[in-house]
Amino acid sequence: MTTLNKIAKIFIVALLGFQVISCGTILYPERRNQEAGRIDVGVALMDGAWLLVGLVPGIIAFAVDFTTGAIYLPDSKSGQLDYDHIRAIRFDPETTTCTQIEGIICKETSHDIKFSDEHIRYSRVKTREELPAIFSSVRQ
Known part of the structure; x- marks a missing residue:
């Protein structure tokens, strides 16, 4: 196996590992199942960074976070009783x-x-x- 192949494999593994840890669904599991609200800019930027890598990873990142609700900030009224x-x-x-x-x-x-x-x-x-x-x- 050539050095270039080893470097490419390491790069792909690192890239996939970064995608897993940069997903809002994994970073903020407590936000799952939230309905629409204010979008968390940090999560949106992480998902948007995947558009630089490729269209498919970026779309997948946004789709997962929007579907699960993890891209939205927690409700500011949480902890208050009505x-x-x-x-x-x-x-x-x-x-x-x-x-x-x-x-x-x-x-x-x-x-x-x-x-x-x-x-x-x-x-x-x-x-x-x-x-x-x-x-x-x-x-x-």
Whole structure:
């Protein structure tokens, strides 16, 4: 094998490796499934750089990031609650176990949580009016 062939193979492997790490879908997995929003210029520039390498890699990079939503910046309102649209789910706290409550939360929100997680805090709430006071006492 000639030196030129070795260099070409190393270049192709490096190029493909760079494409994998420069993809917004891989860099920002938490952004997957976002809907349209403000485009992240950094991700768009990385995807656009692939247009310099070739039309196909550039189009693929843009297609993947637009399809998954990873090219969009996170919503600036994330972490803020809309108290007007909170839905109450009622259950009997005397007969419902923590595991059952975790199942209810998963069913209603599609988020799998465990009360054993050290980051989870829970409180007993009787009315919606109590929520702002409870959430304001929690430090982020």
